[in-house]
Amino acid sequence: MSDAAARTDQDRAKQAAADAALKEFVRDGMVLGLGSGSTSLRFVRALGAAVAQGLEVTAVPSSTTTRELAFELGVPLATFAEVQHLDLTIDGADEVDPDGNMLKGGGGSLLWERIVAGASDRMVAMVDPSKTVERLGAFPLAIEVVRFGWESTRASLERTLAALGHPEPKLVLRTNTDGSPFTTDSGNHILDAHLGAIDNPLELDARINWVPGAVEHGLFTGVAKAVVLGRPDGSHEVRDTAANPAARALR
């Protein structure tokens, strides 16, 4: 299959996941968290259409890009100054394992995504088949770091990752197309850790945030309570991941 055909298939699958997430999980009166990334933007467009037809929801976006699109589409928005408790967050993911543990942050919005998901009763992930994996880690693990001393933070992270069984981890400063460092909505940088495979997601999740200067990372263990898998033919499947052992261990 050509790259273009694969992309089209992936686009259709993302659309199927976004449409299904809206239909299966969103109800009148909900306060919603909106994710970031292309699948989430598809969800926001579907949500905007539903709002135009009378659906009543309020939403808290997890990035400036998502906020701008939702605003443009007339989705009623709120900030955390107005609401602190959300019913449901719907977001995309870069990888998801059979327990529902995820790698996120490909779009660089992991910190706000984590805050929005953390304020929600329930988080549901939308994925296409290319995102489902037996073991996380082929996709780089995004680690958001404050700009001050990021080089030293990288060295500390390398030591931590090595101690956790990832010898000589490669941590790459994320850049824009012009080569300048990528900056998140919170003004931080991102280091992408190329680990290859993550055998111990729960331990890694707990340990990375101990490193001074590391603000957040893209390993979301036990966060997704369900995963909506969209397929190129427009069908979908909902996987219940609420029984994730990581979710139990975190409580």
Ligand SMILES: O=C(CO)[C@H](O)[C@H](O)COP(=O)(O)O
């Ligand atoms: O975590 C994210 C952004 O920080 C996205 O949800 C993730 O990268 C998936 O993106 P897409 O839907 O474009 O494949």
